[in-house]
Amino acid sequence: MTDTNNTDIEIPDVLFSEYESIPTIAGILHVFLDSLPDMVETMHAAMDGGDSETLASLAHQIKGAGGGYGYPSITEAALKLEHSAKESDWELARLHLVQLELLCVSAYRGKHAPAGG
Numbered sequence: 001m002t003d004t005n006n007t008d009i010e011i012p013d014v015l016f017s018e019y020e021s022i023p024t025i026a027g028i029l030h031v032f033l034d035s036l037p038d039m040v041e042t043m044h045a046a047m048d049g050g051d052s053e054t055l056a057s058l059a060h061q062i063k064g065a066g067g068g069y070g071y072p073s074i075t076e077a078a079l080k081l082e083h084s085a086k087e088s089d090w091e092l093a094r095l096h097l098v099q100l101e102l103l104c105v106s107a108y109r110g111k112h113a114p115a116g117g
Contacts, residue, residue: 009077009099014113015106019070032069033111036062036104043081043097047090055093056085062100074103 019025039058046054059082066074081096 011102014109016110017070040101052085052088056082
């Protein structure tokens, strides 16, 4: 079982999808990446409002989408956020949300960088 309390997640400056070379994924990858800022903003609002259910639900959505679009580190961070939100561990949830947000920013940078770095 994954240790969801572990806070060690590497955050690169630029993050690329493992599936960016697959035409069907590459063609719709922008939809996922463009949705991330609004989702992160909504998760911050949920956290600020103490809404663990919404926070966990959004983290769950990103967890699944991250894996489907080739971002395992986003999936890992979202899993940790989901778990800490379900436990209402706000200190840990805040840390995981910051990590997830930074990974999302890195993935967004990857969208605008030359493929593969």
